[in-house]
Amino acid sequence: MAVYSTNEFKTGLKVMLDGDPCSIMENEYVKPGKGQGFNRVRLRNLLNGRVWERTFKGGETIDGADISESSMEYLYSDGEFWHFMKTDGSFEQIAADKNAIAEALNWLKEQEQYIVMLWNDAPISVTPPNFVELEVAETDPGLRGDTATGGTKPAKLVSGASVRVPLFVDRGDVLRIDTRTGEYVNRAKKA
């Protein structure tokens, strides 16, 4: 794997720190006109999402992390693993564990495309599309015609997610959800 010197640091570079793969979020080069230069770096740990701040002396090197991302189709879950298939024509399948699936767990839908991040070819995180359409599994009966009062009620989607929805929504409706906020956008169609 590549080794990177501080003067190659840039936003988005994937490196190893304390044994974990990290992505550089910010890199500030601090050097007095006379004296030793340093890099002040903010990194996101790709395994747990924590943000670290570290300082490196100019010329220090760290190992790169073997990180790749690919678009994959969600197939099914066996209860322990969540199975995805590459859509590049290889039909290669991978299995994500509970940690890797965490961010996408509420928004899983068969045949939908997800971005799977791989570290040394093993999945470490799954990012859902920004919008996903999911069917309502449970909610109070819809108040027909009530599209104006602005009230909301809880609904449970087939993926298991709980969202606040308008009062007119019924069981079986397909809703468009913004996965970044977890909020209802609109009603897509009747199932």
Place this chain on the structure above:
Amino acid sequence: MTTSSHWQPAATLATLAARAALNARLRHFFAARGVLEVETPQLCHHSGTDPHLHPVTAAYQPYPQATVQTLYLQTSPEFAMKRLLAAGSGAIYQMGKAFRNGERGTRHNPEFTMLEWYRPGFTLTQLMDEVEALVFHALQLTTAPAMQRVSYRQLFVEQLGIDPHLITLDPLKALTVGKTGVDPSVLNSRATCLDLLYGHLIEPALIEPVFVYHYPAEQAALARVVNDSQGQPVALRFELVMHGMEIANGYDELCDAAEQARRFDADRESRRQQQLPDIAADQRLLAALTHGMPACAGVALGVDRLLMLKLGTRTIDEVLTFPLEHA
């Protein structure tokens, strides 16, 4: 980001006009004070030996098939200007490009504009007065109070509770690791620890303009070293810091050829230990100092950064036509 078709400048057209106006104001300042504008080479046979500065080298050939001679783009025009001083030039200034390999960041571009001037007969205090007057003139400040002056020691005492001249390596290292999270194995000297603490904690907190003076003797570079009122050897050197950013660096200049030769040797030894390329001592500078250079104070000021302050930009790229990646 660096696609080959990206041709537009980073600076706006208004910024180009502001730079031209700033340059004119700077030249006017020196003309009014009888300081002579000079030009010295950027392409030279020698370079400074400072182990923290990495010169850009150039492959010179007298004719296309000839053996390549390695020349250096200047990291500052200091040596050539000192030779002019020794030749009797009197007060001189130069505004031109300087080059520092690998220095790239929000406040650094490896090619930048440096304003450097020398004042025979000036003390460091007189030169700080003149830098202050120049900054007021350049930024068209009128009502601001006089700039504060504070010693390097005082800053460390006030902000970190340590005397930077007296603290020994182990407690200094522990403090530095605690404050910055740096890997302790890279902190091999007091100077490295002090540079890190200064650059990451002290300098960013200096928002109002302030002259920092009396640097540790090991950070003297080409400044004279004297004993301060506490008997501590300190470098007769100052930096002007504004908005947490170094703007200028001045010296009561070292005129002693033998001491200069010792500092070249010490730098080269440090380069050898750090496995950096050797840079030979500039014999022409030593000969000029041996001939005799008048006692003087000199300073280098970053013109791009001065323009950043004038326009209130966050990055140096905003005041450059074409930063490195687009040059």
